[in-house]
Amino acid sequence: MFTIRKATPADLPAIQNVNLTNLPENYNLQLYYYHLILYPTSFVAVTPDNKIVGYCLTKIEDDDPHPVVTGQVTSISVLRTYRRLGIATKLIRAAENSMIEIFGARAMMLQVRVSNKPALHLYEKTIGFTVTKVSKHYYLDGEDALILTHNFTSDTLINKDCSSVVVDEWKKVMQEQETKQKEQPTTTN
Numbered sequence: 001m002f003t004i005r006k007a008t009p010a011d012l013p014a015i016q017n018v019n020l021t022n023l024p025e026n027y028n029l030q031l032y033y034y035h036l037i038l039y040p041t042s043f044v045a046v047t048p049d050n051k052i053v054g055y056c057l058t059k060i061e062d063d064d065p066h067p068v069v070t071g072q073v074t075s076i077s078v079l080r081t082y083r084r085l086g087i088a089t090k091l092i093r094a095a096e097n098s099m100i101e102i103f104g105a106r107a108m109m110l111q112v113r114v115s116n117k118p119a120l121h122l123y124e125k126t127i128g129f130t131v132t133k134v135s136k137h138y139y140l141d142g143e144d145a146l147i148l149t150h151n152f153t154s155d156t157l158i159n160k161d162c163s164s165v166v167v168d169e170w171k172k173v174m175q176e177q178e179t180k181q182k183e184q185p186t187t188t189n
């Protein structure tokens, strides 16, 4: 019914249209273009008749220093009549996989309005993000933002067989981290 594929510059007007339809946070075309050129980790959902019905725009988080390579979901939305079909879930999973394959990312973060229950369900329950911070009055209308982070595990990578210098190093680091966690003694009172 729909295909998830990498976004290209030719998709930008359609992505902008979906964004304007769905969200009060809008961007100019240069910002979208900058994302696609510098960070080829954004995805679109496309119908068989080539209509773009959803997008997930991502970049490497470079505003604040992070201890590990961290991706950021700048914007995600799905047209109303195509919601609750698993499109956003597939878009985020594809973006996270691509973040690992291209940049060896170890986490993904994003901001969401405290009142956005559908998005919070998607992030926390479906994907596994957790709230790491609250940014007071983050949005232009004064609403607070929750900052959510998804710390990847070795299971996050969708294509387990893929191999490259970046992915091989990523797998090694994740496995070492998980072995260390297993070996840590559990504290009892």
Ligand SMILES: CC(C)(COP(=O)(O)OP(=O)(O)OC[C@H]1O[C@@H](n2cnc3c(N)ncnc32)[C@H](O)[C@@H]1OP(=O)(O)O)[C@@H](O)C(=O)NCCC(=O)NCCS
Residues within 6 Å of the ligand: 022, 023, 076, 077, 078, 079, 082, 083, 084, 085, 086, 087, 088, 089, 090, 111, 112, 113, 116, 117, 118, 119, 121, 122, 125, 126
């Ligand atoms: C948030 C949004 C992207 C979700 O897209 P979607 O394609 O409908 O999401 P999915 O179909 O992948 O659903 C993922 C999960 O969220 C749940 N969900 C989706 N919409 C929901 C709603 N309105 N109420 C409760 N749960 C909801 C689904 O049931 C599913 O849960 P499950 O995995 O436990 O079965 C979409 O609602 C949207 O575009 N909203 C407007 C833009 C927006 O708010 N973007 C996020 C800004 S931070």
